[in-house]
Amino acid sequence: MDAAIRVTDLAKHYGDLRAVDGVTFEVARGEFFGILGPNGAGKTTTLEIIEGLREADSGEVTTLGVSPWPRNKSLAPRIGVQLQASAFFDRLTAREQLRTFAELYAVSRNRADEMLETVGLTDSRDTRVEKLSGGQAQRLSIACALVHDPELLFLDEPTAALDPQARRNLWDLLRKINSDGRTVVLTTHYMDEAESLCDRVAIMDHGKVLNVDTPSALVRGLDAPTRISVASGHLSADESATIADGNAEIADDGADLTFVTHRPAAVLTALAERSALDGLRVRGATLEDVFLNLTGREYRA
């Protein structure tokens, strides 16, 4: 089957700034694809080109098998783009808002009401958009992008500024949307979000794609040591050194005694033999480590 998105050697510059500089990747149909990168990495510009909002300077783009530029009217009903939570008509209620968009896409009002149900806003349907909470507005924004049942959905930092409950809540919704067979492309700053939701992620910086793979392959590829911590004060320095057996670095900050090792099995076994597993925590590398390793740690405004 044809790819949902195919981007080859895409480039776009504004003045001297090479916003997108030779980007190539493919998104399969039905895939949940993440694009990660620091601010100004070129994620947004790349997506805007794929959505047909901007023209690329060079390179090839096919979105659902057609070229998105110039504005392709047949593409509009097939893609959904979630925009920031304030992109609503002023002073309409949640339901009026959604019905207006349903009408613009020539789908029935019932479909709009169904979408309200799907995103869990039925109880708030008569609330004006200005009065919705951050999470509700975000869900309405997603409902607006989904009301015409698009094959391909773009989400731009959908959980920014949400509290943890609202985020988990939204993740469930996004998984459901994807499991219905839609292709979903997500940009986010939250590595746990990408790790939890995405089948594959692309990590971008300075207008280039640095790496594309499944989150677990990326993490494995980092070959980072595992950090094994137990409560401090139960093991003597000698015992710790014996457990480490030259395979682990030891750090003790007074609260946690931590072994940093590439051979976690040996350390865990030795700890278990001494019944020293009180307060055990095992932490492997995460996507965040991969991200920081690829994009660097220096602060960027």
Added chain:
Amino acid sequence: MSSFLSLSKALFRGFLRDKVTIFFTIVFPLMFLVIFGALFSSDSSTTKVEQVGKVQALDSLKAQDPDAYKDLFEVTKTSHKDAALEKVRQGNSDAVVTQDGDQVYIYFSKANPTRAAMVQGTLAGIVNQGNIHTLQAAAPGTRITEVKPTSVEDDSLSSIQYLMPGILGWAVSIAGVFGAASTLVDWRRNKIMRRLRLSPAPIGSVIGARIGLSMVMSMIQLAVFIAVASLPVFGLQLTGSWWMAIPILMVGTLAFLALGMVVGCIAKTGEGASGLGNLIVMPMAFASGTFFPLDQSPAWLQTVSLISPLRYINDALLDVMVRGDGPVSVLPQMGILLGFAVVCGAIAWKMFKWDDL
């Protein structure tokens, strides 16, 4: 077509719930109409007079023509001349009148020369009327020349006749310029513009729905203004072709929307748009005869007014609503407005951006 209707519905709903916009496009200009209307209509011809002792001219007028007496004067009789003079000095009364033999004395304050002149003129007129009667009685058949002043305007041409069309035009210009500018800026900033662009709705539907909303708004303004100005307190008298105000306001709305779109393309923020809008609308109001007649303005201002679309609206509205001109007489003004809309629309189209970069 259906996208046009659904957008129109969404915009109109939003408008009806927008108390701030309703205030600034309808209530605020109406306040000007009421204030200016009251200000000018209180400029009545009745003068307040303190009568000290007997004044034959006043007393005989009261006896012979009580209606005229009541129209012209509000007389307070008193015997304390000094107290009466103090009232005039304070501006609480227009003049003190006393009679000593054949001399009628009028004491007035120079602080209000208009009032002073009115009192003098009216009293002199009455006294002379009395003299004429006396002379006629003494020598019947003597030929007398009399002055009969008559206004060229209809008797009903009061200040409201002039004010209402001017302030209505101004109200429509505010609604058009600010409406288009803020819609453009807001929609670009909150990405509604992007949402619409991503939808299959044609751009024509979007623009059409916004124009439609402004047209409806201008018709509401027209209806409210006519209703208020026709109240007995103001007493607006419309002339035959007043209904031509409808097409005039429609082309006027187009011109102001186009102007507002140019503003909205230049401004980056809502504050910027309203600042720039004020910079255009306020001088335009003064240069276009909104609050005072243009022919009383200096020549240079009249020249400047030639480039103001508001001038042509005000002019055309005055023609058909109160001057009694026929429908055809305003076609040139409407043509100019339409031309203005086309030019500004073309500029806006050139400058238009879907997004902030």
